[in-house]
Amino acid sequence: xxxxxxxxxxNLWYGEKHALKDINLEIPEKKITALIGPSGxxxxxxxxxxxxxxDLVEGVVIKGDVLYDGINIYENDVDVVEIRKRIGMVFQKPxxxxxxxxxxxxYGPRIHGFKNVGQVVERSLKAAALWEEVSDRLNQxxxxxxxxxxxxxxxxxxxxxxxxVILFDEPCSALDPISTGKIESLMEALKDNYTQVIVTxxxxxxxxxxxxxxxFLLGELIEVGETKRLFEMPKEKSTExxxxxxxx
Amino acid sequence: xxxxxxxxxxxxxxxxxSAACLVLRPDLGLMVPSWGVALLVSALxxxxxxxxxxxxxxxxxxxxADLLFSFGISLVIFTGFLQPNxxxxxxxxxxxxxxxxxxxxxxxxxxxxxxxxxxxxxLYRYSAKGREVLVFLAIRASAVLALLILGGILFIIxxxxxxxxxxxxxxxxxxxxxxxxxxxxxxxxxxxxxLGAMIVSAPLGIGSAIYLHEYSRSLRxxxxxxxxxxxxxxxxxxxxxxxxxxxxxxxFGVSLLSGSIILGLINIPTIxxxxxxxxxxVPNTLxxxxxxxxxxxxxxxxxxxLPSAMPGILTGIIMGVxxxxxxxxxxxxxxxxxxxxxxxxxxxxxxxLFQPVNNLDYHLLNLIYFLGAWDVEARAWGxxxxxxxxxxxxxxxxxxxxxxxxxxxxx
Numbered sequence: 001x002x003x004x005x006x007x008x009x010x011n012l013w014y015g016e017k018h019a020l021k022d023i024n025l026e027i028p029e030k031k032i033t034a035l036i037g038p039s040g041x042x043x044x045x046x047x048x049x050x051x052x053x054x055d056l057v058e059g060v061v062i063k064g065d066v067l068y069d070g071i072n073i074y075e076n077d078v079d080v081v082e083i084r085k086r087i088g089m090v091f092q093k094p095x096x097x098x099x100x101x102x103x104x105x106x107y108g109p110r111i112h113g114f115k116n117v118g119q120v121v122e123r124s125l126k127a128a129a130l131w132e133e134v135s136d137r138l139n140q141x142x143x144x145x146x147x148x149x150x151x152x153x154x155x156x157x158x159x160x161x162x163x164x165v166i167l168f169d170e171p172c173s174a175l176d177p178i179s180t181g182k183i184e185s186l187m188e189a190l191k192d193n194y195t196q197v198i199v200t201x202x203x204x205x206x207x208x209x210x211x212x213x214x215x216f217l218l219g220e221l222i223e224v225g226e227t228k229r230l231f232e233m234p235k236e237k238s239t240e241x242x243x244x245x246x247x248x
Numbered sequence: 249x250x251x252x253x254x255x256x257x258x259x260x261x262x263x264x265x266s267a268a269c270l271v272l273r274p275d276l277g278l279m280v281p282s283w284g285v286a287l288l289v290s291a292l293x294x295x296x297x298x299x300x301x302x303x304x305x306x307x308x309x310x311x312x313a314d315l316l317f318s319f320g321i322s323l324v325i326f327t328g329f330l331q332p333n334x335x336x337x338x339x340x341x342x343x344x345x346x347x348x349x350x351x352x353x354x355x356x357x358x359x360x361x362x363x364x365x366x367x368x369x370x371l372y373r374y375s376a377k378g379r380e381v382l383v384f385l386a387i388r389a390s391a392v393l394a395l396l397i398l399g400g401i402l403f404i405i406x407x408x409x410x411x412x413x414x415x416x417x418x419x420x421x422x423x424x425x426x427x428x429x430x431x432x433x434x435x436x437x438x439x440x441x442x443l444g445a446m447i448v449s450a451p452l453g454i455g456s457a458i459y460l461h462e463y464s465r466s467l468r469x470x471x472x473x474x475x476x477x478x479x480x481x482x483x484x485x486x487x488x489x490x491x492x493x494x495x496x497x498x499x500f501g502v503s504l505l506s507g508s509i510i511l512g513l514i515n516i517p518t519i520x521x522x523x524x525x526x527x528x529x530v531p532n533t534l535x536x537x538x539x540x541x542x543x544x545x546x547x548x549x550x551x552x553x554l555p556s557a558m559p560g561i562l563t564g565i566i567m568g569v570x571x572x573x574x575x576x577x578x579x580x581x582x583x584x585x586x587x588x589x590x591x592x593x594x595x596x597x598x599x600x601l602f603q604p605v606n607n608l609d610y611h612l613l614n615l616i617y618f619l620g621a622w623d624v625e626a627r628a629w630g631x632x633x634x635x636x637x638x639x640x641x642x643x644x645x646x647x648x649x650x651x652x653x654x655x656x657x658x659x
Contacts, residue, residue: 056539058465081542089540094535097552107551108541154537161541 004029004165004195005050005087010064012045012054019045021219023064032187032196034210034227036203038242041078041216043199047167050197052080066164068165085112087165088158090094093151096142096157101134104142104153108161120160128156129186148179152175155186168192168198172205184209203243207231215239251300252371255293258286259363266353266360271400273349276332283356284325290363291318294370301370314362321355335525355398402636409633412626418634421590426615426624431631433590436572437504437605438638440591441583444508444601445515445572450565452512453519457561460520462549481517488514489578497582505601507583511575515568522567526560527553559653566646570639576609584610608635 003026012020020042025031027050035043048054049066065072073083078169085108096104098150105121114120121138125131130152134145142153151171158166167188172180187196187209200206207227210235215236223230223239234240262283269279295315298307324330335347365382372378388544456473464470492510500506530553538548554561585604592600608631615628 037476052539053536084540085542090534091533091536091540093533095531097534097537098556107538108543111541111543111547111551112409147526157537157541180357 002029002200003027004069005197006065006067007046007049008065008067010046011062012042012049013061014057015059019108019219020049025214025221025224026194027197029195030191030193031211032191032198032209033212033214034206035199035214035216036201036206039201040218042219043214043216044169046131046216047089047169047199050165050167051084051089053089055080059096067157085161086163087167088161088163089167089169090151090154090158090171092148092170094154096145096150096151096153098141098143100139101142101145101153102138105156105160108157109141114162121156124156124160125153127159127190129150129182129189130156146179148175148182149184151175151179152186155183159190163194165195165197168196170199170201173201180205193194203231215242217242249297249300249371251293251297253369255297255363255367255503257292258293259360259367262286262290262356263364266356269353270337270350276349276352280325280352283352284322287318287322287325287356287359287441290360290367291315291322294363294366297367297370301373303370303374307369307374311366314366317362318359321359322332324355325352354624373423389550405629405632405636408626409629409631412630413633417627417630422611425586425622426611426618426627431608431611431627431634433588433606434611434631435634436590437584437588438608440504440599441511441579441605442508442569442572443608444504445511446565446569448509448512449515449519449568453516453564453568454523454561456516457520457523457527458549458554461524462545462553477517477520481521484577485514485575486577489580489582492578502582502585502604503602504583504599504605507579507605507607508601509542509574510578510582512600514575515572518568518571519561519564522564523557523561526564529560532554559650562653563646563650566642566649570642570646573635573638573642574609576607576613579607580610580613583607586610586614608638 007023007025010020010023013016023042023046025046029033035047037043045054050068050073054060054062061191064074066074068083069096070085071078097107099107102121105124106117109120122131125134130149133149134140134153142150145153150175155166155171172183175183184205187198187219192195198206198210210227212224213227213230215222215230215234215238217238223236224236225235230239231243234243265279266283269276298311308566330348330352332348334351336351337345339346364385368382368385369378372381417430418435419432420431423429424429431596456477460470460473464473464650469610487509491508496506496509497503525541534552534556535548538552539545543551583605584607586606588604591605592603594600612628612631615624615631619623619628
């Protein structure tokens with residue numbers, strides 16, 4: 001099992017607040033890694049470090065390395081645009097742009113000057129299991145879709161960039177159970193071709209979809225391991241407390 | 249309780265009629281005896297219902313004072329103490345005198361408000377509910393009053409100005425110092441000057457708003473600029489006029505160009521503030537979504553943020569049009585002359601920027617100056633009507649644009 005992304009001694013401060021403390025984590029290639037933990041434990045902050053989305057936040061200081069295919073993405077000469085092209089991200093709240101369905105998916109390819117945008121859009125929508133539902137109304141505004149469809153559109157939008165890593169930041173927390181189920185089976189289907197990382201509040205979801213699970217608490221990585229093992233035989237006391245529902 | 253109903257009706261009648269008389273100042277004539285009767289009736293009904301309602305006794309002194317007031321006014325009316333020639337000349341040495349036509353309706357107005365207050369209090373037995381009804385009544389009345397003021401102004405302008413509006417009035421230049429002919433020079437001049445102001449202010453205003461909201465990371469600089477914009481927004485427009493006189497007229501002369509630049513400068517703060525609001529309303533998740541797809545900051549702004557903020561920005565620009573078309577002071581000595589010809593076009597398309605122009609506000613101002621000397625009143629009202637219609641029209645347009653986009657974009 002090779003590692004796609006390796007974080008080494010990653011520390012992050014929001015101003016005075018030390019939000020991530022010395023995180024060492026390897027994310028295996030073409031597997032789904034779940035990050036779990038109570039609110040404010042740093043799991044979302046961590047996932048946003050993996051494609052440098054925290055650059056956009058004011059007053060953030062990051063120390064340590066994040067190696068993507070052996071390259072430290074926090075080196076000065078690394079092109080952030082290239083990183084974000086390769087490492088896509090799906091957010092908590094579906095955030096389609098206020099334009100048509102087609103234009104939403106074509107947004108990234110157009111910006112980066114891809115050829116055959118039409119084909120890319122169709123392939124991405126099919127890969128996101130949305131093509132059947134929207135193929136007859138590609139020119140309608142994306143904001144007219146349901147929440148679950150919007151989220152799959154956002155996934156399609158990310159797939160259109162031909163990334164090899166997809167980060168999901170609580171992708172289902174704004175969705176109903178049926179839409180959640182669709183997203184989960186979509187993640188399962190994408191597993192063969194993409195390395196996926198998912199932050200989730202929902203432990204059942206982590207147990208259902210992921211191969212590896214990492215448990216965060218108060219900015220520290222407490223335990224990481226194969227999902228089945230971590231849920232059945234946690235090594236740490238606090239992991240056990242969390243997954244058995246004693247806090248969180 | 250029928251007694252309360254009667255007193256409320258009487259009070260309402262007095263309120264509406266006295267307020268109308270205060271505004272319109274008609275010959276009071278028949279109004280006076282009917283007010284006397286209404287005052288007596290409402291006071292009597294309030295007294296009866298109070299005794300029947302078993303209201304708390306400690307309310308009696310205030311109520312008695314109110315009733316005495318109403319009773320006193322009706323006494324004044326019936327004894328003929330207040331004659332139509334009655335006048336209070338410069339009370340307490342203030343600069344105005346108050347005659348019969350103002351004093352009497354005013355007293356009746358006060359009495360009617362007291363009557364409504366007491367009636368409702370008795371109806372609710374002086375409970376908290378009654379006080380709430382009264383407060384809501386007062387709040388609603390002030391809202392209605394604001395509407396009535398606008399309605400009244402519009403009514404007066406339309407009813408006095410509509411008579412001179414004709415195709416010729418709108419399309420012909422004025423002749424004999426505004427005594428005949430139309431106002432075409434003023435309309436054309438206003439159009440070009442406002443357009444020029446927008447060309448000056450929109451790029452600068454939108455640009456600064458984008459810089460402040462999307463790019464600037466220095467909080468201190470941001471705050472300084474924001475304060476500067478606020479101050480600029482508060483500078484009286486005549487000061488901009490003085491600035492223009494000192495720095496623009498010296499190079500460009502009294503001209504369309506000077507006026508456009510000055511009006512543009514006046515508009516910049518408005519456009520910055522409205523554009524900033526519009527940018528603020530674009531959710532951050534959209535920016536993040538775009539950046540996560542590898543878009544640069546400028547691509548994100550141009551393709552996602554600006555289109556989403558456009559309705560708000562457009563609204564701001566249109567409001568700026570309305571504001572710019574209402575300014576007189578800053579352009580008086582820098583851009584307009586009453587006798588200016590219509591805007592001359594170079595090659596038939598480009599307006600000559602270096603000529604003085606006429607303008608609706610300035611035209612109206614001149615007609616008002618001439619009122620004493622010539623018969624231009626109807627034309628002055630007509631000009632005011634065109635000006636108000638223009639401002640109102642642009643405001644309506646702003647609202648329509650906003651609603652149109654609000655339906656299309658929602659999150």
